[in-house]
Amino acid sequence: MDLFAASTTIPGIDHRPGWLSWEEADALFNGLRDTVEWEVHRIRMFGRMVDSPRLSCWLGDEDAVYRYSGTIFEPRPWPTMLDSLRARLAAECGRPFNSVLANLYRDGRDAMGWHRDDEPELGDAPLIASLSLGATRRFLLKDAQGRRHAMELANGDLLSMSGDSQRRYRHALPRTAKAVGPRINLTFRNIFVHTT
Ligand SMILES: O=C(O)CCC(=O)C(=O)O
Numbered sequence: 773m774d775l776f777a778a779s780t781t782i783p784g785i786d787h788r789p790g791w792l793s794w795e796e797a798d799a800l801f802n803g804l805r806d807t808v809e810w811e812v813h814r815i816r817m818f819g820r821m822v823d824s825p826r827l828s829c830w831l832g833d834e835d836a837v838y839r840y841s842g843t844i845f846e847p848r849p850w851p852t853m854l855d856s857l858r859a860r861l862a863a864e865c866g867r868p869f870n871s872v873l874a875n876l877y878r879d880g881r882d883a884m885g886w887h888r889d890d891e892p893e894l895g896d897a898p899l900i901a902s903l904s905l906g907a908t909r910r911f912l913l914k915d916a917q918g919r920r921h922a923m924e925l926a927n928g929d930l931l932s933m934s935g936d937s938q939r940r941y942r943h944a945l946p947r948t949a950k951a952v953g954p955r956i957n958l959t960f961r962n963i964f965v966h967t968t
C-alpha cells in the first residue's frame with residue numbers, strides 16, 4: 773500500500789522524480805552554471821524594490837517579454853544546450869514553451885518566497901514545467917486555508933503546475949539551515965505575445 777499517494781495527489785500538480793537521468797541532469801547543471809549570465813534580479817517586496825536572494829536569468833524567444841515582480845524582463849537568447857530539452861518538454865506536456873526563468877540557489881540561504889505564477893501574459897490556465905538540477909530542496913505549496921504540502925525536489929525531477937493550481941496555491945522554496953549545495957531550477961513557460 774502506498775501511504776503517501778493521497779497526500780501527494782494534488783490536482784494540477786504533477787511530480788515526476790528522475791525525469792532526467794542523473795547523468796543528463798549533472799551535465800546540464802554544470803553547463804548552465806558555467807555559461808548562463810547569472811544576475812541578481814530586483815523584485816518588489818512589501819512595496820519596495822529589493823535584491824532577490826538568488827541568482828537568475830530570463831531566457832527565451834526575442835518577443836517573450838515578461839513582467840515579473842514589478843520589473844520588465846527582456847529575455848536573453850536560448851542557450852543551444854536547452855534546445856533538445858525544450859522540444860522534449862513540449863512533447864511531454866503537449867504545449868510549446870517560449871521562455872524559461874533560470875534560478876541558481878547558491879546554498880541554503882538562497883530561496884524564493886511565497887508567490888503565484890499568474891502574470892496575465894501567461895494566460896488563464898498556464899502550464900509551468902519546472903526542472904530541478906543539483907541539490908535537493910524542499911518545495912512548498914499552500915492553499916487559501918493555509919494547508920501546506922511539501923515535496924523534495926531532487927536532481928532531474930520535473931514538476932508541472934497546470935489547470936487552476938496557480939489560483940488555488942501559492943508556492944515557495946524556503947531557506948534551509950541544512951548544509952546544501954547549489955541548485956538550479958528552470959521554469960519553462962509560454963508567454964502570450966501581443967502582436968498589436
Ligand atoms: O525553485 C523552484 O523550485 C521554484 C521556482 C519558482 O517557483 C519560479 O521560478 O517561479
Ligand SMILES: [Fe+2]
Binds near residue numbers: 887888889943
Ligand atoms: Fe513560481
